[in-house]
Amino acid sequence: MTCANAPYVARDxxxxxxxxxxxxxxxxxxxxxxxxxxxAWLEDYAGKRYLDAVSSWWVNLFGHxxxxxxxxxxxxxxxLEQVILAGFTxxxxxxxxxxxxxxxxxxxxxxxxxxxxxxxxxxAMKMSFHYWRNVGRTDKRRFITLTNSYHGETLGALxxxxxxxxxxxxxxxxxxxxxxxxxxxxxxxxxxxWAEHSRAQFVHxxxxxxxxxxxxxxxxxxxxxxCAGGMRxxxxxxxxxxxxxxxxxxxxxxxxxxxVGFGRTGTLFACEQAGIRPDLMCLSKGLxxxxxPLSVVMTTEPLYAAFYDEYVKLNAFLHSHSFTGNPxxxxxxxxxxxxxREDRVxxxxxxxxxxxxxxARELEEHPHxxxxxxxxxxxxxxxxxxxxxxRPYPWQERRGLTIYRHALERGVLLRPVGNVVYFMPPYVVxxxxxxxxxxxxxxxxxxxxxx
Ligand SMILES: *Cc1c(COP(=O)(O)O)cnc(C)c1O
Numbered sequence: 001m002t003c004a005n006a007p008y009v010a011r012d013x014x015x016x017x018x019x020x021x022x023x024x025x026x027x028x029x030x031x032x033x034x035x036x037x038x039x040a041w042l043e044d045y046a047g048k049r050y051l052d053a054v055s056s057w058w059v060n061l062f063g064h065x066x067x068x069x070x071x072x073x074x075x076x077x078x079x080l081e082q083v084i085l086a087g088f089t090x091x092x093x094x095x096x097x098x099x100x101x102x103x104x105x106x107x108x109x110x111x112x113x114x115x116x117x118x119x120x121x122x123x124a125m126k127m128s129f130h131y132w133r134n135v136g137r138t139d140k141r142r143f144i145t146l147t148n149s150y151h152g153e154t155l156g157a158l159x160x161x162x163x164x165x166x167x168x169x170x171x172x173x174x175x176x177x178x179x180x181x182x183x184x185x186x187x188x189x190x191x192x193x194w195a196e197h198s199r200a201q202f203v204h205x206x207x208x209x210x211x212x213x214x215x216x217x218x219x220x221x222x223x224x225x226x227c228a229g230g231m232r233x234x235x236x237x238x239x240x241x242x243x244x245x246x247x248x249x250x251x252x253x254x255x256x257x258x259x260v261g262f263g264r265t266g267t268l269f270a271c272e273q274a275g276i277r278p279d280l281m282c283l284s285k286g287l288x289x290x291x292x293p294l295s296v297v298m299t300t301e302p303l304y305a306a307f308y309d310e311y312v313k314l315n316a317f318l319h320s321h322s323f324t325g326n327p328x329x330x331x332x333x334x335x336x337x338x339x340x341r342e343d344r345v346x347x348x349x350x351x352x353x354x355x356x357x358x359x360a361r362e363l364e365e366h367p368h369x370x371x372x373x374x375x376x377x378x379x380x381x382x383x384x385x386x387x388x389x390x391r392p393y394p395w396q397e398r399r400g401l402t403i404y405r406h407a408l409e410r411g412v413l414l415r416p417v418g419n420v421v422y423f424m425p426p427y428v429v430x431x432x433x434x435x436x437x438x439x440x441x442x443x444x445x446x447x448x449x450x451x
Contacts, residue, residue: 004046008033029405037064040429042413051412053437055426058227058259059290062339063428069289072335076328085113085325092330099337100298103268105277108298112317113325117258117284118152120295121220124280125156126319127297128218128252134306134315143175144208144219144251146182150228151220151256160220163229165395178216180208182226183234186371186382198235205242209249218252218280223270224375227259230420231380233373239274252279252303258295262286262336263346264424266353266376279303289336290426294329345427353377355431356423359438366442368449380422383445393419403444412440421445 009031017023018031035045040063042050052060062069076092083090097111112127114120125143132140143160150166151157158167159174167174181204188197209216223239226232246253255278260270264286267273271281280303284295309315323329339345357374363381364372370384383400385393393399400416407414414421414437421441425434 005030005033005044008045029401030408032408039063039065040426040433049411050408051425051429051433051437053407053412053423053425053429054415055424056290057285057415058264058424059285059288060426061262061286061289061336063426066289066335066339066428068339069291069332069335072331073291073328076331080327082323082326082328086320090325090327090330092327092334093325096330096333096337099334100283100296103337103340104281104298105269105271107277107300108281109301110299110304112297112299112319114295114297114321115293115323115326115329116152117256117282117295118154118157119321120258120282120284120297121151121157121160121254121256122154123297123319124220124254124256124282125160125218127280127299127303127317128254130315130317131252131303131306132217134309139215140217140251142178142212142215142217144178144180144205144212144216146180146221146226148182148184148226148229148232149220149222150226151222152258161228166228178208178212180204182229182232183238184226184229184232185234186232186373194233194235195237198238199241201234202238202241202245206245209245209251213249213251216249216251218254219246220254220256222256223260224265224273225260225270225378227378227424228417230382230417231373231378231422233375233378233380236274239271239276243274243276243278246279254278254280254282256282258282258284260378263340263349263427264375264377266346266349268340268346270375287336288329288332289339291332291336292326292329293323294326294333349377349427352427352429352431352434356425356434356438359434360423360441363438363442363445366445366449368445377427378422378424380420381441381445383416383419383421383449395419399448402448403441406444406447407437407440410440410443412437414441414444 032044034042036043101109145160147162149162151161183198183201185194185197255271261283281298288294307315307317353376356379360379361372363369370390371382373380385391403416
């Protein structure tokens with residue numbers, strides 16, 4: 001560890017308990033105090049720079065200290081930092097809602113705000129349950145979810161998620177859900193296309209809906225990419241089939257676009273690739289360009305209308321968070337949407353994604369890489385012990401950590417999920433920076449798999 005970082009590390013470790021971390025690891029793994037960020041780069045107190053290949057946990061879209069988002073937040077700061085959103089309103093939240101409705105799948109006309117992704121998932125679940133109660137269907141109270149899904153860490157969100165690592169210990173606290181095999185195309189048989197596999201996997205969902213529709217409020221999915229579950233991907237046809245089946249069985253469809261929204265999969269929202277409109281769509285992470293905590297659940301007029309009634313009927317959605325619709329966060333979100341419009345970001349990303357995919361696919365030849373897969377600006381490399389049988393390395397070996405540590409040495413922030421190395425860079429990344437992160441991943445793979 002370099003000297004200039006040391007005092008910060010010591011002070012930190014005296015009091016800060018870090019997220020998703022075994023704190024004892026920091027006896028071995030360096031903690032890195034970041035002094036500033038600029039574009040796709042972070043810089044520590046010793047002046048060492050790190051290319052942020054994971055967008056600071058999938059939130060950052062247009063770089064750190066982006067001048068346009070900075071200016072928007074600064075201007076907002078001078079006029080109003082926060083106000084209660086019950087009984088009161090403000091221009092940033094009004095304008096942001098108009099702008100979101102304009103770009104979301106048609107029909108999602110109502111915006112309910114919270115301040116992080118997990119809370120948005122809780123909101124969507126409560127809304128769906130409460131809708132059915134308001135229309136007289138008190139029996140519809142269960143949720144259908146996919147294996148390997150992730151929807152956040154609060155108890156409701158954890159219950160509908162399916163990543164064992166995060167869930168298992170808390171199982172006694174969690175509601176019972178209906179879990180259906182994922183359309184994850186890593187599992188497809190050789191010679192089968194993504195579309196064929198995803199379509200075939202839908203039989204499980206169809207069966208679950210047929211069996212449980214009478215008691216199910218909603219199906220919740222991460223459209224196209226199960227990110228925390230190892231960037232596992234599936235074909236849009238699954239979403240098309242799901243939309244039709246949810247309508248037929250009268251079950252809501254909740255699209256958790258918290259990670260995949262805002263251009264990550266190539267379209268502004270992943271649902272667009274299936275041409276569908278969910279009943280409830282959760283957004284967060286990139287919503288503010290990765291600047292400030294904010295989330296929103298977008299829903300339809302019919303769903304909203306079921307809550308619109310005399311107060312004493314208790315049909316209202318009496319859910320709130322202290323910082324619901326914070327004006328500073330809304331200002332950052334508006335600046336983010338403006339950049340999408342003004343810079344034709346999705347168009348420019350096509351060239352970046354092509355370059356990223358082409359470079360990353362070179363790693364497919366590596367003897368311990370089973371697959372390199374891509375959806376837009378997300379590319380994942382599946383590291384395995386045995387390439388032909390696709391046998392994974394035991395998780396206890398923590399081979400991803402070797403890659404993480406090597407990448408830090410080389411000035412790149414890569415943070416594999418288990419045995420999956422992935423790139424989810426901010427959209428300001430250059431082709432040269434892409435080359436660097438792929439090269440460093442290649443070196444890291446070599447080190448992680450050599451013994
Ligand atoms: C990150 C994430 C969440 C949770 O969001 P937080 O802001 O971390 O609570 C929910 N769903 C998906 C798909 C996510 O990637």
